[in-house]
Amino acid sequence: MSRHRDVVQLLSEARPAQLDRGLSIDLTTITAFPQEAPTRKTNTRRLVLAAGLVPTVAAAAAVAVTVAQNPAAPTPRPTLSQRTAPADKPATAQQFLLVAAEQVAVGEAATGRYWTTTTEHGETRQVGPKAGPYDIVLRMTAERWMASSPKDKSWEFYQSLGAAPATAADKEAWKRDGSPAQWTEPAPKGMKPIVIAAAGGPRRLRTPGGMGPRDYLLGGQPISPAALSALPDDPAALKAYLVRKHKDTGGLEGRNDYLFNSADALVLELPVTPEVRAAAYKLIAGLDGITSLGTVTDQHGRKGVAVAYTRRGDAGARAQTRLIIDPRTGHALAEESWHLGARDKLMSYTLITGAAWSDDAPPSK
């Protein structure tokens, strides 16, 4: 036993200095946010839920998405691309990606005061009684105004769209469960359980007072807007850059996974030039494990071609990321995470419903 104590003692003495560092948060940016009334439980819970959800989204970091589709702020589609619209579907994922790269690269390199995006995110959760569990999908939308200049604040709005049974079978199970209008998720001991409401919530501003300059995330590492705009637009150079970054991470994530995730973020979420996006498509086309699933519809019913990247997860489970691309424009429409098994299951998705540069002032709420 004493040996055990020693090793923890040793660990305690080896406490890295990196854990200690003064942190400068302006508390008024927090306390300006309204507090939840303790009595209105539904609200409080919804907030917690939202707090849990937004993040998944923000996973790609502070973030933005790329496709130009915002009806409110229309961005001209590359007309030239229409020419190459593949009425005849390319046979393989590689061929399709190369065509997509060709199409996307003809767009003009725009810039503006804000990179604005609107996205919808969904996540599947299992709920219900142990005897008859079923899946529900939680949905939310996010609208982001990411400032180009460090002098401007960035803004993020989000809104819960509520939750509903995932499939017809899940709906039956939900009815057997008594058609609840909310679900409770177990929380750590001593914590109030989190309640997921079927009803949506109001639109909310995420960070009161706006957010200061923020880096984007590429392959899990922060990257400044300036560094993003300086990315090489040659596929081989882009790959070499990402391979170097991958080494910096210590190679925890497999190299292929890292390259796919990074390139995926470039085509889907990050404000880069069409040329860089095209290079990212070509990079993906050159990766092992890429397959085409042909024409699919995204969660909004929009048609696109799905390119799938499959990797083996824990305990031999297979996880698949599907990148859905509009074959007419080469723009990414959505990303979906699937768990492959006896029955494939959609675990989460992100839909790009709009993305454009804007010089307008962000909405106040």
Add this chain to the structure above:
Amino acid sequence: MTEPDAGARFTEMYAAHHEQVYAYAVSRAGRQLADDVVSETFLVAWRRLSAVPETPLPWLLVTARNVVHGRYRAEIRQASLAAELRAWVDEADADVADGVAERSAVLAALARLSESDRELLTLVAWQGLSNREAAHVVGCSVATFFVRLHRARKRLEEAMGEAPSTFDLKEFSR
């Protein structure tokens, strides 16, 4: 809605605990993400201030834990953490003080453990939490916590005993 003394209570809580929350965030998600985790944690704390117990640290760490798990894709968090763990070992290696070889070895061994083992050990060794508080943070009973901690200690010892050949970062995520 806001209690008159809420601001004061919150500020005091922040002053007393933000360093610990930051340390926890670094040990779970790396410095690259730690600031975000801390901001998010205290934002939740502010908004739910009435739910924060008298002794707020375990509650804050539970919240930070939820933020860490909920906010980032596993790959992103693990990549950030990998960079962090490597930096610790590198710096310990670069240190010229006495006993550094052991410090570096224990940190390298820690990096080879599973995420859950690492969490238990660092909560006890670095956060100064009692076993009871640490059990609360990871969401298990005190009895279960003891069992898990015992195993984690054993695995840390084993990892230290292994030839610290190459510091294989691929191994520590799972």
